[in-house]
Amino acid sequence: MAASSRPIEERQAPSPITNFLLRQEVILFLILIxxxxxxxxxxxxxxxxxNILNQGRLLTEIGLVALPMTFIIITGGIDLSVGSILGVCAIVLGYMWNPSGPFQLPLEAAIVVSLALGTLCGLVNGLIIVYIGVPPLITTLATLALYRG
Incomplete structure (x- = not known):
């Protein structure tokens, strides 16, 4: 194959400021602003x-779910059932804490039961993935339906 006789165009490297401004994080921050x-x-x-306090209250649930999900996604996994687990835990918390219900637990005890249930649901997902070898996507999709009821 013959070499091309056209000269190669020289490009200037972008400036450090341009490199900084084109970073994904900076663009997202500017869109937020x-x-x-x-x-x-x-x-x-x-x-x-x-309004700012109200937004903080509304974002608390999402933040509490998104924080651990960050580590799962960074390690190459995925958990689609986290919303269903959150729903199950919320229902169990209300059921255990209900003053006219059969358990009538104090709030602190109901929170502990709800957290234990959420941990157990996550443990079931992990055991299926690790010991049975089902991919995380399939496992958490199935347990999403299971926990949702």
Whole structure:
């Protein structure tokens, strides 16, 4: 094959500032800032203390689920059943804590029972994946349906 006689175009390397601004994290942060500015301009109640506290309360559940999921995804796994496990634990917590129910546990004891159930559900997922050898996607998809009822 004959070599091309056209000269190779020289490209300049992007500046360090351009490299920084094109990082995925920076772009997402800038989009977040833009969204906050647009929402603040569209409503005078968006940047109030009560709304910020309300958003913090609403994001707590998602954050508590997303934090451990980060480690699962980083290690190459996936857990699709986490939402169903959260639902089962919430129902059991309410059932155990219900003053007119059969158990009538104090809140602290009901929380411990709910956390133990969530741990047991995760343990079942892990045992199926490790000892039976079913892929995490299939296992957690099946237990998603199982825990959801």
């Amino acid at each position: 833009l969204a906050v500015v647009l929402l603040a301009l569209s409503s005078d109640k968006f940047l109030t203390i009560s």
